[in-house]
Amino acid sequence: MSLRDLPSVERALSTTPAQALRERYGHDWVVGMVRDCVEEARLSVRNGAAAPSVDEIAALLEEKARRLVESHPRRVINATGVIIHTNLGRAPLSREATEAMTGVAQGYSSLELDLDSGRRGSRQDRLQAILRRLTGAEAALAVNNNAAALLLGLSAIAAGREVIVSRGEAVEIGGGFRIPDVLAQSGATLVEVGTTNRTYASDYEAAISENTAALLKVHSSNFRVTGFTHSPGTGELVELGRRRGVPILHDVGSGCLLDTRLYGLSSEPRPQDSVRAGAGLVFFSTDKLLGGPQGGVIVGSEALVGRLSRHPLARAVRIDKMSLAALTATLLHYVKREAPRMIPIWRMISASPHEIGERAARWREAIGGDAEVSPVKSTVGGGSLPGETLDSWAVVIPGAGISQGARGIARRLREQDPPVIARIEDERVVLDPRTVLPEEEDAVVKSVREAVL
Ligand SMILES: *Cc1c(COP(=O)(O)O)cnc(C)c1O
Numbered sequence: 001m002s003l004r005d006l007p008s009v010e011r012a013l014s015t016t017p018a019q020a021l022r023e024r025y026g027h028d029w030v031v032g033m034v035r036d037c038v039e040e041a042r043l044s045v046r047n048g049a050a051a052p053s054v055d056e057i058a059a060l061l062e063e064k065a066r067r068l069v070e071s072h073p074r075r076v077i078n079a080t081g082v083i084i085h086t087n088l089g090r091a092p093l094s095r096e097a098t099e100a101m102t103g104v105a106q107g108y109s110s111l112e113l114d115l116d117s118g119r120r121g122s123r124q125d126r127l128q129a130i131l132r133r134l135t136g137a138e139a140a141l142a143v144n145n146n147a148a149a150l151l152l153g154l155s156a157i158a159a160g161r162e163v164i165v166s167r168g169e170a171v172e173i174g175g176g177f178r179i180p181d182v183l184a185q186s187g188a189t190l191v192e193v194g195t196t197n198r199t200y201a202s203d204y205e206a207a208i209s210e211n212t213a214a215l216l217k218v219h220s221s222n223f224r225v226t227g228f229t230h231s232p233g234t235g236e237l238v239e240l241g242r243r244r245g246v247p248i249l250h251d252v253g254s255g256c257l258l259d260t261r262l263y264g265l266s267s268e269p270r271p272q273d274s275v276r277a278g279a280g281l282v283f284f285s286t287d288k289l290l291g292g293p294q295g296g297v298i299v300g301s302e303a304l305v306g307r308l309s310r311h312p313l314a315r316a317v318r319i320d321k322m323s324l325a326a327l328t329a330t331l332l333h334y335v336k337r338e339a340p341r342m343i344p345i346w347r348m349i350s351a352s353p354h355e356i357g358e359r360a361a362r363w364r365e366a367i368g369g370d371a372e373v374s375p376v377k378s379t380v381g382g383g384s385l386p387g388e389t390l391d392s393w394a395v396v397i398p399g400a401g402i403s404q405g406a407r408g409i410a411r412r413l414r415e416q417d418p419p420v421i422a423r424i425e426d427e428r429v430v431l432d433p434r435t436v437l438p439e440e441e442d443a444v445v446k447s448v449r450e451a452v453l
Contacts, residue, residue, distance in 0.1 A: 253288070
């Protein structure tokens with residue numbers, strides 16, 4: 001094992017694959033990739049591996065080049081049973097939403113043109129009318145995501161002043177997104193009240209001063225505090241806010257417009273309930289339980305939403321035309337009262353264990369071998385309904401006796417085209433049909449047969 005055995009950059013460049021790649025992508029790019037390959041080989045030789053031959057370096061180079069031109073993100077099949085899977089792009093869109101999006105992507109659109117008058121229009125008008133109707137709010141604004149919605153809201157309403165938050169709600173939402181940090185970024189000062197488990201309206205009241213810009217309520221979407229707990233309801237805070245002339249800002253998180261209790265789940269705060277209770281601004285994501293594209297929505301009073309629309313950050317976080325088209329189409333499913341049937345995540349949530357069991361049995365039949373049908377739990381995921389599960393059935397493949405066990409099967413499933421993402425439980429690969437779209441079923445069966453070798 002010696003570094004002297006390592007092929008030089010010049011030798012690797014002179015191989016047939018490297019020459020072919022050079023034709024296609026140009027000299028500089030290929031030289032860069034060859035250098036990376038040789039450098040990687042050098043590191044592994046230092047760590048005790050054998051020096052690769054020049055052909056092995058060339059193969060590495062081809063693999064790198066293939067990766068380079070692969071599109072990203074790629075379509076994958078979600079067989080994990082986690083419905084809103086953040087790593088897998090959260091909510092899949094309905095057919096109508098997808099068509100609306102590709103329509104405006106492929107051509108020009110009436111994004112900021114009023115087709116009646118021929119004059120300049122607002123990209124938000126249609127969406128605002130729909131959101132007003134769905135939530136009962138006076139005004140609405142759509143932005144890039146809920147994090148942006150909060151940052152814009154706090155910057156426009158509270159910069160240079162104080163915002164009162166319960167100690168139990170000054171939390172991390174995920175991916176390093178923390179309420180105290182967003183408040184600091186907006187220029188507002190966080191005033192924490194109460195304790196981690198118990199906070200009363202009187203705690204908020206005692207902290208109100210002439211410098212208070214708002215009371216902020218944050219839904220604890222990804223964790224649950226149980227036992228000896230208390231937090232005031234939105235209505236109670238609104239009452240206090242009215243008395244003291246302070247608006248209530250409510251981050252409800254998942255944008256759930258339907259009643260989750262009808263689906264055997266616990267209750268998730270709905271934007272329309274918060275509006276009805278009198279919150280000044282309500283914030284939510286559009287790609288969680290709303291079932292649409294990435295986006296954030298703010299609904300609330302005309303006066304407060306108006307301040308957000310006029311703030312310079314509004315332009316920086318505005319929604320793009322493709323998300324706008326997909327979001328509008330998704331919301332129209334709610335207007336037409338067809339959301340549970342037409343929006344994929346709601347079809348997944350409402351699928352009966354019986355129906356899923358039948359799909360699992362069909363898969364098992366087609367897969368054969370050691371595959372079994374077994375009862376499992378699906379989850380909603382996406383930082384909503386923590387700890388809640390839906391009864392489901394899955395095809396389960398034992399890892400024992402198969403090359404590299406359950407991990408090996410899962411890896412080979414990811415290498416399929418399209419990649420299939422499964423979950424591993426007790427050394428077994430679990431494939432839950434709940435999150436697999438009907439048109440993806442044949443591909444799952446085919447991939448599993450290839451991966452179980
Ligand atoms: C998910 C979530 C956010 C962040 O929303 P994004 O749309 O992902 O930016 C903020 N607040 C709460 C309560 C959430 O659940």
